[in-house]
Amino acid sequence: MSSLPEDDTIVAPATPPGRGGVSIVRLSGPAALDLARRVAEPLPAPRRAALRALRTPDGPIDRGLVLVFPGPDSFTGEDVVEFQLHGSPVVTTLLVRALVALGAREAGPGEFTRRAFLNGRLDLAQAEAVADLIASASAEAARAALRSLEGEFSARVTALVEDLTRLRVRLEAGLDFPEEGVDDLADPELDGLLAGLLQDLDAVRRAADRGRVLRDGLTLVIAGPPNAGKSSLLNRLAGYEAAIVTELPGTTRDLVREDILVDGMPVRVVDTAGLRKAGDRVEEEGIRRAREAMARADLVLLVGAGDEPPLAPGDFALPAATPVLRVRNKTDLLGLPPATGRGPDGLEEVRLSALTGAGLELLRDRLKAFAGHGAGEGGSYAARRRHLEALDRAAGAVARALELLRAGNTAELAAEELRVAQEALGEITGAVSTEDLLGRIFSEFCIGK
Ligand SMILES: Nc1nc2c(ncn2[C@@H]2O[C@H](COP(=O)(O)OP(=O)(O)OP(=O)(O)O)[C@@H](O)[C@H]2O)c(=O)[nH]1
Ligand SMILES: [Mg+2]
Known part of the structure; x- marks a missing residue:
C-alpha cells in the first residue's frame, strides 16, 4: 500500500467555487482540532453544530457553524473539522488561507477520500464510487x-x-x-x-x-451509405436539429457528436459521413473519420433505406467484435409498419421512419436493452x-x-x-x-x- 506520509493536516473548500447560500471548508489531520481552535474558540462538542465567530490574528472573517468529527469515526478516519460559512468565495478563501498560515496544507484532488481509503474507512471500489456518485x-x-x-x-x-x-x-x-x-x-x-x-x-x-x-455512457455510431437518413435519425434521437439534413447525398462530411439521454441513459451519438467512394478530399477525410469512429463504437447503427437490400456489416469492413444493429429506414415510403426482428442473415434489425418518427420507441428500447439499462437482475454497479x-x-x-x-x-x-x-x-x-x-x-x- 501507500508509503506516502499522510501525517500533515489538509484543508480545502468542499463546496464548488462561486456564490451560494453556504460554503463549507473542511480540515483533516492530526492538527485539525488545534488549528480549528485558533480560528473558532471554543470548539463545540463532537458532532454538535455551534455558531462561532471565525477570526484570525488579522481580524474577523465570518460567523459560521463549526462541526467537529474526531477520528477515527470521521470520513477520513482522522480528526476532521467542518466550517459552514456564508457562501462567498472571498470569505471561503480567507478561511482557507488563514488555516494554511497556521500550518495546514491545501489539499489536492481526492485527498480526503484517499485518506479515507488509506485509513480503511472505504475500499478502493467504494472510494471510486464517491467520485462516480x-x-x-x-x-x-x-x-x-x-x-x-x-x-x-x-x-x-x-x-x-x-x-x-x-x-x-x-x-x-x-x-x-x-x-x-x-x-x-x-x-x-x-x-x-x-x-x-x-x-x-x-x-x-x-x-x-x-x-x-x-457511467461513461454508450457510444453509438450511426453509419451507412449517403442519403440513408443517418442525420435525420440523429435529430430524431436528440429531439432537435443537431445535424444538417438535405436530399443531397454527401451532406454530412465531418463527425457530428451529440450527448443525449435515452430515458435517462447517457448516450453519445456520433453521426458520420455517408460511406461511398469520396467525391473530394474533404469527403474522403470525413469517411476516414467515420470508419475510425465505427471502430471505437460500443454499438454501430447500420442505417440503410428500407427499400434497398439490407446492409451487411461485411460491406463496411467493420471489426468482427463490433456489435451492430441494422436500421431499415424510410418505412413510410413502403407503407410498412415499424417492427423489430432479424433479417434474412440473422442480424438484428429495426424498421422505422426517421422522417415520421414511427418506430423510434422500438429503437430506444433496443438501445436500452443493449446497455442493460433498467435490467432488474441485481442492478448494476458504478464500475x-x-x-x-x-x-x-x-x-x-x-x-x-x-x-x-x-x-x-x-x-x-x-x-x-x-x-x-x-x-x-x-x-x-x-x-x-x-x-x-x-x-x-x-x-x-x-x-x-
Ligand atoms: N421518406 C423518408 N425520407 C427520409 C427518411 N429519413 C430521411 N429522409 C430523407 O432522406 C434525405 C437524406 O436524409 P439525411 O438524414 O440527410 O441522410 P444522411 O444519411 O445523413 O445523408 P448523408 O449525410 O449525405 O450521408 C433527406 O431528404 C431526408 O428528409 C424517412 O424515414 N423517410
Ligand atoms: Mg448526414
Whole structure:
C-alpha cells in the first residue's frame, strides 16, 4: 500500500467555487482540532453544530457553524473539522488561507477520500464510487454509484475472492499431501466448483459492464451509405436539429457528436459521413473519420433505406467484435409498419421512419436493452474499465486453471492461475494496490473530496 506520509493536516473548500447560500471548508489531520481552535474558540462538542465567530490574528472573517468529527469515526478516519460559512468565495478563501498560515496544507484532488481509503474507512471500489456518485449524469447512474459506495460491488468481489481462496486451499492441499490421498485429479467436485466460479465471475462482469455504460455512457455510431437518413435519425434521437439534413447525398462530411439521454441513459451519438467512394478530399477525410469512429463504437447503427437490400456489416469492413444493429429506414415510403426482428442473415434489425418518427420507441428500447439499462437482475454497479479488466483477467486465469485440471496432472499450474485470479480481484477493492494506481484514481477527483 501507500508509503506516502499522510501525517500533515489538509484543508480545502468542499463546496464548488462561486456564490451560494453556504460554503463549507473542511480540515483533516492530526492538527485539525488545534488549528480549528485558533480560528473558532471554543470548539463545540463532537458532532454538535455551534455558531462561532471565525477570526484570525488579522481580524474577523465570518460567523459560521463549526462541526467537529474526531477520528477515527470521521470520513477520513482522522480528526476532521467542518466550517459552514456564508457562501462567498472571498470569505471561503480567507478561511482557507488563514488555516494554511497556521500550518495546514491545501489539499489536492481526492485527498480526503484517499485518506479515507488509506485509513480503511472505504475500499478502493467504494472510494471510486464517491467520485462516480458526484459525477453521475442520470438517476440510474447515481443509484449504481450508491450501490457501489454502500459496498455491494465490493461484497460480491470479496465473495469471489473467498471462493477462490477455498479452491486454492483445496488444490494446494492436494499438492502438499499427495500421499494422504487428497488427489486433486480425483476430486470430482473441483471441476464443478471452478465452472461455478466462472459463472459467478461472468454475472459480476455483466453487472459491472452495465455500470460502466451508465457511467461513461454508450457510444453509438450511426453509419451507412449517403442519403440513408443517418442525420435525420440523429435529430430524431436528440429531439432537435443537431445535424444538417438535405436530399443531397454527401451532406454530412465531418463527425457530428451529440450527448443525449435515452430515458435517462447517457448516450453519445456520433453521426458520420455517408460511406461511398469520396467525391473530394474533404469527403474522403470525413469517411476516414467515420470508419475510425465505427471502430471505437460500443454499438454501430447500420442505417440503410428500407427499400434497398439490407446492409451487411461485411460491406463496411467493420471489426468482427463490433456489435451492430441494422436500421431499415424510410418505412413510410413502403407503407410498412415499424417492427423489430432479424433479417434474412440473422442480424438484428429495426424498421422505422426517421422522417415520421414511427418506430423510434422500438429503437430506444433496443438501445436500452443493449446497455442493460433498467435490467432488474441485481442492478448494476458504478464500475470502471479497470474493474472490467481485472474481472476479465480473473476469469481468464480461472478458465485456464479449469483447462489445466481437465488436461491432466498439472494442479500446481492450476493453483498458480488461481493465485493470479485472486490478485486481479484484489486490485478492484484495493487489497492489492500500487502508488501509481492510487495516484491515477484520486487525481480524477475534485478538490475538497
Ligand atoms: N421518406 C423518408 N425520407 C427520409 C427518411 N429519413 C430521411 N429522409 C430523407 O432522406 C434525405 C437524406 O436524409 P439525411 O438524414 O440527410 O441522410 P444522411 O444519411 O445523413 O445523408 P448523408 O449525410 O449525405 O450521408 C433527406 O431528404 C431526408 O428528409 C424517412 O424515414 N423517410
Ligand atoms: Mg448526414
